Each structure stands twice: as structure tokens, then as C-alpha cells.
Amino acid sequence: MSGEQSVPGGPGDGSPAGPGTVRPGGRTARTRAAALRAAEDALIEAGFDALDLADIARRADIGKTTVYRRWGTPAALVADLLLDMAEQSLPRTETGTLDGDLRANAGLVHKTLTDPRSGALFKAVITAAACDADAAAALHRFYATRIAEWAPCVDQAIARGEVPQGTDASEVIRAVSAPLYYRFLVSGDPLDAAAADRAARAAGAAARAGAYAASYDHP
Template sequence: MPDPAAPGTLRPGGRTARIREAVLLAAGDALAADGFDALDLGEIARRAGVGKTTVYRRWGTPGGLAADLLADMAEQSLPRADTGALEEDLRANARLVVRTLDDPRQGRLFRALIAASLCNEQAAEALHRFYAVRVDEWAGCVRDAVARGEVPDGTDPHGVVAAVSAPLYYALLNTGRSLTEADADRAARAASTAARAGVWVTG
């Protein structure tokens, strides 16, 4: 799986872009602090310093706002690694996941978005799209490994990438403990070893 989004740089785009940035920042802060229930559009408008009508017209519902926040995070996520070796590429992916999930704000934000996806259809669809974008980005590492002969032909790139972050998300959601680089390295090594052994070869 992909990394959760790492903050990027401000994109140009005039007043509309500035409004979106302010609203999404306020929404992310509210989610990280208080969860999905904190996404009251009127309160987000107040925090962002924009008109309530603007927020309701553009985003409509808390689910719509969460969905746009995820879209923005996907747009700003870091590109995949390209080290020339599959395990090193996957290690970079896993360490980025760990850094993001262990970040005080980003970790809470992703917990809130995952929780929102369980009770809000818009948030669920947006979370699925977010991960599809990020998995596809990092799947290039596996395609390159196939081309180098490092892993067998027919290896499922998306399956390998998903296998990297799956144990990290499990630890985040089910144990509550802090993640470490050792966790990241172990996840990358397990996924790359399985890929070389043909575990992810599909019909």
C-alpha cells in the first residue's frame, strides 16, 4: 500500500485555491483533534475565515469535505522511490508510511479518516481512491523489478505494494503502539522476499 500523504507545497491558483487551502487545513486540524464528528461545516468556515455559504456550496457535507481533503493529500504525496533494487524501494515506502503514521497530527488525521470511512459513504469512496492512487504510484517499483528480472514475470505490483503497509496499518489500528523504522524494514523485507519467491504471481 501507499504512504499516507506527506504535506507538499502550496499550489498557485488565486483566491479559489487559497480558500480551498484554508478550509482543508481547518478540516484537517478538526479531524486530527476531534475526529469526524468535528466536521461541522459552519465551524470549519469560521476557523478558515471564509463565508459559511461558500463552504456549504462547494463541499455540501462533512463527507464531501473529508473526500476533498483526501484528494488533496493524494495530490501532494511524495513520488515513489527509484533506487534500482526492489527491497530498497519498498523500504523507502514503508519508512514513509511509518513517519507519517507516527507524526502527531498526521497519525491522528488518518485514524479519523479511516473511522469516517466506516460510517460515511463519501469518505469511504475517497479513502479507496486515495489508496488506489498511492498504490499505483509505488507499483512502478515492482514493475521495474520485473523488468530487471529481480522478481518473476506475472508478479502483481499492487499486491506487493499493499503487502508492505498492511502490517503497519494493522499495528496502528490494533495495537496502538508507536511504529519504528525496524517495523518498516521488516515489512519491506517480508514483501520483497515473498515477491522474489513468486507469492504474488497471478494467473
């Protein structure tokens, strides 16, 4: 994902906490970690349609009652998994130039999507989001979090004068990952390092040309 932030809609932002969104410690934290790892394994093996809470309890060696009480539905478990993925994801890389930062972002997206485990997991959660509103909301929060993590590299480029004032930082970051996800999910074209580098260079060139800049008045 655009890289891989606090998550909008998660605990602490004033929104109601849904199933699986409390961040506990101790035994409860270990139970959550085991269930989420089991959910990852199940999603990778068989996809969202086959995700079953009783099976998750068996895989994680925890009580079915605990799993049903904490998450309630497979979609709620996927939502909590996405929250955990956002919390555990890598911070952005700062290279000192916009092109360098965007290449780092594209490289992380490429690595994530081409890794056999994480690539299969992302396909599964994207499938879940396509058929369940709660899973979709969780996926949207995940991507909003990742974009928010990387957008400051564009803000820093604005401050250095690399791109015009008024450039929409989030749109630049989206422009890096969008062609990579297209290859990953739609076209089947090779998703290689060259494609990642090309996506980063294209987004940087468009940003410098003002393609993502809102209209503004010059002083």
C-alpha cells in the same frame, strides 16, 4: 499510507465531479486551501464526528454560505481533503533494487503514521470512511492513487529479473503497508523502524518466491 497519484474518480477521468472536486485558481484556490487546512485541524482535534461546516467557516475565516455551497456535507469536505492529500503527496523513491524501494515505501508509511499530526489525521479520515460511504470512496481513491505511484518499482524489478514474470505489483505494495496499518489501527504493537524494515523485507522475499505471481506459461 502506502506512501503517500491522478486520482481515479477525480476530475479528468470521465467521472462526474462531486462537491469540492473542481481544481480552481486564484481566490477560489485560496478559499479551498484555507478550508482544507481548517478541516485538518478540526479532524486532528476532535475527529470526524465533531466536524461541522460552520466551524470550518469560522476557522478558515470564510463565509458559511461559501462552505455549504462548495462542500455541502462534512463527508464531502473530507473527500476533497483526501484528494488534496493525494495531489500533494511525495513521489516514490527509486533506489535501483526492489528491497531498497520497498524499504523506502515502508519508511514513508512509518513516518506518516507515527507523525503526531498526520497520524491523527489518518485515524480521523479512516474513522470517517467507516461510517460514511462518500468518505470511504474517497479513501479508497487515495489508496489506489498511492499504490499506483509505487507499483512501478515492482514492474522495474520484474524487468531486472528480481521477481518472477506475472508478479502483481499492486499486491506487493499492499503487502508492505498492511502490517504497519495493522499495528497502527488494531493491535497496538510498536510501530517502529524495525517493524517497517521487517514488512519491507517480508514483502520482497514473498515476491521473489513467487507468492504474488499469477500463473503464466513459460515460453
